[in-house]
Amino acid sequence: MQFTAIHRGLGLEPQPLTWTLIEQAVDAGLPEQADLDWKGKRHEHKGPVWKDELAKDVAAMANSGGGIIVVGVSEDKPTSKAVGFDEPVQWNDLDARKYREVIYNNTHPPVSDVTFDNLVDREGSVLVITIAPSLDAPHLLISKNIDFRAPFRDGTLTQWMKERQLAAAYRSRFADRGDFTARLHGLYDEVAGSSHADSRVTFVAVAAPETARPSSLGRITGAKATYIFQNAHLLQNTLFPFHDRSSPLLDKGASLERARRGFRRQTARYDREDGAHSRYRSAQASVHDNGAVSLAWTLGGIVSNTEPHEVTSVLVEVAVGSFLAVLASAARALGMTGSYELRVGLAWEGSDPITIHGPGELDAPEPYAPTAADDFYPAPVHTIPIKAFVPVDISIDAMADDDTLWGAASELALDCVAQGGVDTLEALRTELR
Structure with missing residues (x-):
């Protein structure tokens, strides 16, 4: 779901x-805002400087909290109000690739969270360029004509940051990045602390979006979360x-499905x-209202003849794959963009060091004893106890393929x-892809 300056201006949910x-x-003559820019024609209409103009418009939005650029809508210059549609905007994947390349090469750090939507109707078509807020702001414009200047949206105008504004933007970047990292680490510690890491090695994973899901969208419903978990399994x-x-x-008939x-x-x-193996099995996954996801799964001692501090590498692979499936399912269902x-x-509070057994290590009945006539000597498994x-x-x-x-x-x-x-993978080895 989306909520833009257009939704806000029209009073829509x-x-x-x-x-x-x-x-x-x-029809309503909606005026431009700091997060809404009307453009009658594509940037190429500007001639040789079009790449600078595109990069400047996108960087200005990213530096000002994000917004949308609507190409194909004419405006009244004195009032900045939309007055009609310009010629239909033709758009294809090659155009999108070209625009992304221009934006990437002409901004520093590159503005990456940009999406392009060509809205088509029998009456015409427009291009909507959506730019998300960025934790990497300020983004500077770099080109042959403009070197290392930071644009921003000042109401309906695009201006250049002064030295004091740049300094404040950099302070905000470092503070926001530090706060974001602290929140991510805090979520990881929270999930680990609520797991069974005191009795068994537990896989713990968390993911947080750089651009949080807007609170205006409300809380995630149980039905939506249940769909996310079911789709994650698929x-x-x-x-x-x-x-x-x-x-x-x-896991053995138990499933992460019904959300509460x-x-x-x-x-x-x-x-x-x-009961078959007297192994304790536990898992929990969460989809957070801000778009974050988390997962915990007990791994220690699942395999027969292993202790609570012992895990197999293949189950770690499975846990990672399952977590990314939950993340992808949540991002796609919630319409998340950006990074x-x-x-x-692996969380563990016991005194014994964590031991990870490699592929096939627990299956071999006896170690292989080579003879002098053998040309091949299998490499021994060197398990490294993990104390921390x-x-x-x-x-x-978020929208990775x-x-x-x-x-x-x-x-x-x-x-x-x-x-x-362990230096090899089993379930995720390349030849299986």
Whole structure:
């Protein structure tokens, strides 16, 4: 769902931005705002300087809390009011790629959270460029004509930041980034603290969006969260070749499915003993009202003949894949854009160091004893006891495609298991993709 200056100006509830809403805004003569810019024609109409103009308009929005640029709507210059539609805006994937390249190459740090929507009707078409608020502001414009100046929206005008404004913007960036990181780490500690890490090694993962889901959209309903968890299981089966392996989403008949309201979040959980192996199995996942997601799953001692401080690398891989499936399902269902920051790790409060067993290590009945005639000597497994696991941090696009999700899962899983001396993956190895 969307809530833009057009929704606000028309007095509407959050809803998808459509041609009809643009038409209503034009009929109402809606004026430009700090977060709404009318453009009659595409930026190429400006001639040789069009790339500078595009980068400046986008950076100004990003530096001013985000907003939308609507191309194809004419304005009355003295009043900045929308007065009609210009010629239809033709748009395709090649255009979007070109615009992204221009924005990336002409802003520093690059403005990356930009989306393009071509709204088409039999009466015509417009292009809506949506720019999200940025934790990396201020973004400077860099080009042959303008070097290292920061634009911003001053009401309906685009101005250049003065030295004092730049200094304040940088202070805000560092403070906001520090606050965001502190909140992410705090969420990780909260999830770890509410898990069973005091009795078994537990996989813990959290992800928070850099641009939070607006509070104006209200709380996430139980039905929406239940759909997210159900769809996550389908995504896991599509994205990752785990097949019949136990996972936090579906473990020996227990499943993360039905969500219930918690503190600013919806949470699904299960908690039970597995009578067949006398192994304690527990998992919980949450979708937070601000768009964040979290997951915890007990891994220690799940496999027969292992202790609470012992885990297998393949189950760590499965846990990472399941978490990314939950994240992707939530981002797509909630319409989240921009980047997510992730923190993933193994929580354990016991005195024994965490032990991670590599692929096949527990399956081999006896170690292989090579003879002098053998040309190949299998490398021994060197397990590294982990006295203090270091959580792994990574960034990922909320709307990442399947290949990107696979790559992120592999990277996260390998960074986790490598701390225990495991340097190969099993469930997420490249040839399975």
